[in-house]
Amino acid sequence: MKLYWLPAYEVKQKILSQELKAEEVTQEIVERIRMVEDKVNAFITVCEDEALKKAKEVDKKIVKGEKVGVLAGIPIAVKDNISTKNIRTTCGSKILENYIPPFNATVIEKILAEDAVIIGKTNMDEFAMGTTTETSYFGPTKNPWDLTRVPGGSSGGSAAALAAGEAFLALGSDTGGSIRCPACFCGVVGLKPTYGLVSRYGLIAYANTFEQIGPMARTTFDCALLLTVIAGWDWRDSTSVETPQKSYVEVLDGELKGLKVGIPREMVGEGVEEKVVKAVYDYVFRLEEFGVKWEEFSLPILNYALPAYYLIAMSEASSNLARFDGVRYGYRFPSDGNLDWNDVFSKSRRDGFGAEVKRRIILGTYALSAGYYGKFFLKSLKTITLIKKDFEEAFKRFDVLIGPTMPILPFKLKEKIDNPLALYLCDIDTVPANLTGVPAISFPCGFSNGLPIGVQVMAPPFREDLTLKIAYKSEKILGFDRFKPNL
Numbered sequence: 001m002k003l004y005w006l007p008a009y010e011v012k013q014k015i016l017s018q019e020l021k022a023e024e025v026t027q028e029i030v031e032r033i034r035m036v037e038d039k040v041n042a043f044i045t046v047c048e049d050e051a052l053k054k055a056k057e058v059d060k061k062i063v064k065g066e067k068v069g070v071l072a073g074i075p076i077a078v079k080d081n082i083s084t085k086n087i088r089t090t091c092g093s094k095i096l097e098n099y100i101p102p103f104n105a106t107v108i109e110k111i112l113a114e115d116a117v118i119i120g121k122t123n124m125d126e127f128a129m130g131t132t133t134e135t136s137y138f139g140p141t142k143n144p145w146d147l148t149r150v151p152g153g154s155s156g157g158s159a160a161a162l163a164a165g166e167a168f169l170a171l172g173s174d175t176g177g178s179i180r181c182p183a184c185f186c187g188v189v190g191l192k193p194t195y196g197l198v199s200r201y202g203l204i205a206y207a208n209t210f211e212q213i214g215p216m217a218r219t220t221f222d223c224a225l226l227l228t229v230i231a232g233w234d235w236r237d238s239t240s241v242e243t244p245q246k247s248y249v250e251v252l253d254g255e256l257k258g259l260k261v262g263i264p265r266e267m268v269g270e271g272v273e274e275k276v277v278k279a280v281y282d283y284v285f286r287l288e289e290f291g292v293k294w295e296e297f298s299l300p301i302l303n304y305a306l307p308a309y310y311l312i313a314m315s316e317a318s319s320n321l322a323r324f325d326g327v328r329y330g331y332r333f334p335s336d337g338n339l340d341w342n343d344v345f346s347k348s349r350r351d352g353f354g355a356e357v358k359r360r361i362i363l364g365t366y367a368l369s370a371g372y373y374g375k376f377f378l379k380s381l382k383t384i385t386l387i388k389k390d391f392e393e394a395f396k397r398f399d400v401l402i403g404p405t406m407p408i409l410p411f412k413l414k415e416k417i418d419n420p421l422a423l424y425l426c427d428i429d430t431v432p433a434n435l436t437g438v439p440a441i442s443f444p445c446g447f448s449n450g451l452p453i454g455v456q457v458m459a460p461p462f463r464e465d466l467t468l469k470i471a472y473k474s475e476k477i478l479g480f481d482r483f484k485p486n487l
């Protein structure tokens with residue numbers, strides 16, 4: 001097998017035993033990126049020089065016998081809404097096209113402290129608003145399994161980079177499914193952690209109530225390894241939660257016998273493609289062979305999840321994006337002094353933001369306006385409370401909830417981009433985990449005509465270990481990590 005397809009963990013072992021130099025590994029990935037990037041467009045920025053420099057430093061440490069971190073020499077791709085010091089961070093937007101953060105996000109400090117090698121910043125829907133990575137100012141990313149199809153979004157670049165062998169690990173962010181959706185469409189593993197488990201300091205905000213940074217990888221083990229590195233309380237993020245430091249790698253092994261699984265009917269009902277439903281049930285039948293008990297049940301409150309999500313997400317986006325005004329940083333409409341502040345402000349925003357971002361700012365501003373606030377925003381907040389309550393009840397009956405990640409297979413580029421409502425509907429199965437804050441993992445459970453199908457496992461808050469354990473066992477049973485796209 002080519003080096004670039006190996007699991008991150010194996011590569012690290014080879015680097016530690018000096019069978020491979022970290023520099024060679026990074027070089028190999030740089031070459032792979034050169035080979036396939038024209039077709040895939042997973043990256044907005046490739047950090048070749050910085051990456052090689054970091055890899056050489058790791059090699060030096062190893063030769064000298066110094067202690068190295070758990071991600072020693074591993075090239076990792078980072079979504080372009082996570083701030084990286086001295087490396088441009090665009091959020092997939094023209095308005096931040098030349099923005100270079102003066103600081104690192106906490107997760108970046110953590111991966112660098114463990115000697116990871118940042119190989120580049122990945123493509124994404126503009127400001128993480130989207131489901132296909134087509135709203136990026138830097139052009140769409142293509143699905144490595146079929147270049148005529150979307151990779152999912154908004155962390156489409158991170159997922160595609162993994163699926164195309166352009167990185168061993170990746171970081172994404174998930175506000176309403178943006179880690180799990182592309183993981184599903186690209187046939188990789190992606191985990192949205194419990195709200196508060198991973199620091200969001202340095203993540204450029206879209207909708208604070210929902211979002212989390214999370215790990216993505218080609219194997220569950222690698223995903224657990226990366227989560228172990230990035231999890232933990234951070235004084236700079238007031239929403240982060242103090243949790244005991246733990247290894248998610250050590251809890252992977254174990255039997256699933258006696259596990260109680262609930263399948264919410266609303267997640268496999270109307271609008272879900274038959275092939276997807278079949279793949280999910282085939283998977284659950286396999287689990288049954290290992291002593292897992294499952295049951296369908298109804299969670300009618302889920303019918304309100306999507307409207308509540310979009311109302312709150314758009315409202316928060318309208319407020320969060322007010323800071324992009326062409327004054328402090330970002331794109332500024334050129335003026336030789338003949339325009340007043342108001343003109344520069346609105347023209348900068350007119351030209352700097354894309355259509356989908358503007359749509360959400362307008363709708364969000366409307367939802368928050370006097371007279372409508374109670375009708376829309378407040379009502380949505382109340383809906384969330386009800387959904388949380390029903391989830392708590394469900395977790396008294398079941399250890400985990402299982403359903404499809406995406407209701408449909410990866411579709412063609414441009415197929416839905418002019419139909420925002422159709423795109424929003426694709427998030428039907430992913431937003432509940434964001435509304436309730438629970439951890440949710442997506443991993444492949446089957447293929448249809450060469451396209452991956454993903455299943456989603458949700459667990460009670462801070463039970464990432466359970467979702468990872470199930471994914472790990474499933475990967476062994478199904479062997480999905482063996483398949484690679486033909487690029």
Ligand code: GLN
Pocket residue numbers: 128129130131153154173174175176177178179206313427
């Ligand atoms: N597709 C969803 C949206 O457009 C999710 C985005 C996300 O998780 N960042 O809002």
